[in-house]
Amino acid sequence: MNSDRQLLNGDEAVALGALHAGVRLGTGYPGTPSTEILETLDQLGGKAQWSPNEKVALEVGIGVAFAGARALVTMKHVGLNVAADPLFTAAYTDVEGGLVVVSADDPGMASSQNEQDNRRLARAAAVPMLEPADSQEAYDFTRLAFELSERWKIPILLRLTTRVCHAKTVVHPRAPEEGLPEPNFLRDIPARVMIPAFAKPAHRRLRAKLAEIAAWNEAEGPVRHETGGTELGILSTGVSAVHAREAAPGASHLSIGMTYPLPMERLRSFAQSVDRLVVIEEGDPVLVEDLRAAGIPVEGKPEAFRFGELDVARVRRILERDNTPEPVPPRGKPPELCPGCAHRGVFEALRDLDCIVSGDIGCYTLGVLPPFSAMDTCVCMGASIGVGLGLRHVLPEEQARRVVSVIGDSTFVHSGITGIAEMVYNPPPTGHLVLILDNGTTAMTGLQEHPGTGRALDHSPTHKMDFAALARAMGVQNVHVVQTNDKKLSMKDLISDLLARPELSLVVAQQPCVLAAPKIRVYDRAAAAELRAEACAAVADD
Amino acid sequence: MTKVRNVVIAGLGGQGVLKASDILAGAAFLAGFDVKKSELHGMSQRGGSVSSDVRFGDRVLSPMVPTGEADLLLVLEETQVDINRYVLRPGGCLIGPDVLASQPLKKRKSLNVALLGAASTVLDIPEEHWLASMRTHLAEKLHAMNEQAFALGRAAARRGAPASLS
Ligand SMILES: Cc1ncc(C[n+]2csc(CCOP(=O)(O)OP(=O)(O)O)c2C)c(N)n1
Numbered sequence: 033m034n035s036d037r038q039l040l041n042g043d044e045a046v047a048l049g050a051l052h053a054g055v056r057l058g059t060g061y062p063g064t065p066s067t068e069i070l071e072t073l074d075q076l077g078g079k080a081q082w083s084p085n086e087k088v089a090l091e092v093g094i095g096v097a098f099a100g101a102r103a104l105v106t107m108k109h110v111g112l113n114v115a116a117d118p119l120f121t122a123a124y125t126d127v128e129g130g131l132v133v134v135s136a137d138d139p140g141m142a143s144s145q146n147e148q149d150n151r152r153l154a155r156a157a158a159v160p161m162l163e164p165a166d167s168q169e170a171y172d173f174t175r176l177a178f179e180l181s182e183r184w185k186i187p188i189l190l191r192l193t194t195r196v197c198h199a200k201t202v203v204h205p206r207a208p209e210e211g212l213p214e215p216n217f218l219r220d221i222p223a224r225v226m227i228p229a230f231a232k233p234a235h236r237r238l239r240a241k242l243a244e245i246a247a248w249n250e251a252e253g254p255v256r257h258e259t260g261g262t263e264l265g266i267l268s269t270g271v272s273a274v275h276a277r278e279a280a281p282g283a284s285h286l287s288i289g290m291t292y293p294l295p296m297e298r299l300r301s302f303a304q305s306v307d308r309l310v311v312i313e314e315g316d317p318v319l320v321e322d323l324r325a326a327g328i329p330v331e332g333k334p335e336a337f338r339f340g341e342l343d344v345a346r347v348r349r350i351l352e353r354d355n356t357p358e359p360v361p362p363r364g365k366p367p368e369l370c371p372g373c374a375h376r377g378v379f380e381a382l383r384d385l386d387c388i389v390s391g392d393i394g395c396y397t398l399g400v401l402p403p404f405s406a407m408d409t410c411v412c413m414g415a416s417i418g419v420g421l422g423l424r425h426v427l428p429e430e431q432a433r434r435v436v437s438v439i440g441d442s443t444f445v446h447s448g449i450t451g452i453a454e455m456v457y458n459p460p461p462t463g464h465l466v467l468i469l470d471n472g473t474t475a476m477t478g479l480q481e482h483p484g485t486g487r488a489l490d491h492s493p494t495h496k497m498d499f500a501a502l503a504r505a506m507g508v509q510n511v512h513v514v515q516t517n518d519k520k521l522s523m524k525d526l527i528s529d530l531l532a533r534p535e536l537s538l539v540v541a542q543q544p545c546v547l548a549a550p551k552i553r554v555y556d557r558a559a560a561a562e563l564r565a566e567a568c569a570a571v572a573d574d
Numbered sequence: 575m576t577k578v579r580n581v582v583i584a585g586l587g588g589q590g591v592l593k594a595s596d597i598l599a600g601a602a603f604l605a606g607f608d609v610k611k612s613e614l615h616g617m618s619q620r621g622g623s624v625s626s627d628v629r630f631g632d633r634v635l636s637p638m639v640p641t642g643e644a645d646l647l648l649v650l651e652e653t654q655v656d657i658n659r660y661v662l663r664p665g666g667c668l669i670g671p672d673v674l675a676s677q678p679l680k681k682r683k684s685l686n687v688a689l690l691g692a693a694s695t696v697l698d699i700p701e702e703h704w705l706a707s708m709r710t711h712l713a714e715k716l717h718a719m720n721e722q723a724f725a726l727g728r729a730a731a732r733r734g735a736p737a738s739l740s
């Protein structure tokens with residue numbers, strides 16, 4: 033990937049940009065549409081690893097940056113909620129190496145449980161945010177983000193959206209950065225130990241950094257300005273910028289790359305140069321609110337356009353103030369569990385037993401659809417256990433006994449373990465049952481490894497977490513490991529037996545995802561061959 | 575050429591819709607065009623509807639084909655034809671799996687490539703770029719099979735009603 037013209041999607045462009053910026057380590061947790069960033073970084077020869085969840089991924093990244101090296105941390109938008117705790121205080125610290133945090137938002141919820149707009153989180157955390165419109169900007173802004181991060185010793189958020197991540201556009205890469213300093217620990221206690229005595233001045237420093245960055249954004253921040261007619265001016269960000277240019281070729285366009293802190297005077301003078309200024313932004317009216325608060329009169333979009341992605345047709349509607357109902361595209365065929373998927377048998381049993389199923393997020397969430405209709409709640413990753421316990425605590429006994437928490441293996445590692453701690457600490461009177469659907473992969477996001485698979489991001493062998501031993505050590509009374517496809521096993525009998533006891537139970541139901549199984553066999557063979565080769569080499573050396 | 579060509583490829587998860595759009599985008603890229611391609615994916619392996627937009631020309635802005643502006647709709651699965659028809663512009667060209675009716679494929683796996691062969695007869699991209707793009711996007715051991723499928727689709731489309739784009 034080093035020729036001078038490449039066709040890349042936004043995720044690949046970020047990976048290439050990070051590599052060319054000399055990134056030392058990429059960390060993250062899979063999540064559509066961000067997943068391919070770290071996978072590409074690995075394929076390009078960079079160092080990339082999956083963390084158990086986004087909070088840990090960011091913490092590792094902060095450590096890398098404190099060591100004076102460049103770190104890239106990737107996640108989907110809801111991942112930033114999980115990583116919010118380290119993010120909000122990392123903003124107070126001085127990072128030595130560049131720290132770039134990618135938030136891949138999903139307006140329209142192509143593959144997400146909500147469409148939160150993380151431009152809000154940039155403002156809440158006081159962390160500068162860059163928003164590319166296409167792969168070229170994704171590449172350029174990644175490199176810029178590292179520079180800004182080091183110049184102001186502050187983390188930088190790079191906000192992508194689905195149509196940037198998963199759109200391929202042409203990229204012209206530049207020469208890779210050279211001569212970056214080697215990592216080295218420099219003690220700087222007041223800048224990195226956020227006890228109140230140091231955090232108070234640190235907060236003031238943060239606000240001063242933001243003021244300087246805003247001034248930089250005014251003077252030389254990345255903007256694209258196309259002067260057209262003065263009748264209509266359009267202010268846009270991210271992928272909306274290209275929709276807007278296509279929808280209104282004759283208008284004046286200003287697109288801003290750094291959307292927090294804003295180059296307010298630039299925006300003010302653009303506003304003054306046109307008769308009508310419309311803000312075209314996906315999601316929440318974030319820019320509209322900021323501009324109005326600064327006393328710049330702008331026109332936003334009607335409430336209907338807060339929902340879903342924008343496209344050329346929708347931008348035309350906003351500009352034409354057309355509020356007739358939008359055409360609804362024909363419904364496609366919904367996804368379903370693959371034939372032979374291990375999750376099927378479990379959901380058949382849960383359905384037949386009329387369980388109250390506290391569900392979680394993954395392929396298995398499709399258990400909510402017919403013919404199973406066997407999921408009653410799904411909120412966020414890991415919630416199955418806590419929500420199931422809450423139901424158990426207050427429901428009448430006959431109902432409480434039917435409550436089961438169902439969680440995937442990757443999700444269990446991500447945020448299920450603390451749920452088990454809660455369960456053994458505050459057990460409901462009727463007990464509880466947790467089912468871990470262990471299909472040996474993170475299937476939902478495209479078959480990524482996790483700490484329970486025993487393989488690292490590049491599929492090479494590493495330590496494998498033992499869920500059953502963990503549950504026993506934490507104090508769960510009945511722990512069973514079963515093979516879902518075992519002919520002698522009745523999943524129904526096992527579940528109803530455990531539900532009948534006022535005890536704490538956990539079942540690890542194992543069977544590889546049918547799409548992952550052939551790949552897993554290849555990885556296992558490669559690992560075995562490597563072991564053999566090592567053993568033989570050791571004998572030869574003897 | 576100044577006009578942007580808009581192509582939508584549709585089908586079901588697992589049929590190779592995204593692979594087909596990668597090959598098309600790659601071919602247009604090799605032919606020197608500005609190219610943008612986008613789709614929604616993430617859950618596509620589980621058999622749901624999938625579609626992908628490819629746009630190429632001198633300068634492409636939005637990565638999404640505006641509804642009702644597709645020049646060409648390529649559909650890999652009969653049941654997906656009707657629900658995707660709305661993307662076509664008036665007079666736009668539809669190529670469905672029935673284009674291969676007279677010349678059934680030996681391997682269903684290469685349906686996506688065979689239909690690209692049919693599409694290649696209406697898109698202004700030289701054959702060499704199609705073949706080169708196929709070589710970069712498909713496993714080496716499948717090259718011969720896919721080249722045959724591509725040629726078969728191309729021949730089938732030529733024999734059928736001569737499709738053309740204005
Ligand atoms: C905080 C957060 N991070 C990431 C995601 C994306 N995501 C949804 S489910 C999932 C994991 C699914 O893996 P697993 O639990 O093993 O279930 P499977 O899909 O394999 O059945 C991921 C990464 C998310 N929804 N929320």
Ligand code: SF4
Pocket residue numbers: 368369370372373374375395396471475476545546547548619620
């Ligand atoms: S991808 Fe794997 S886990 Fe997901 S539905 Fe298919 S077989 Fe099941």
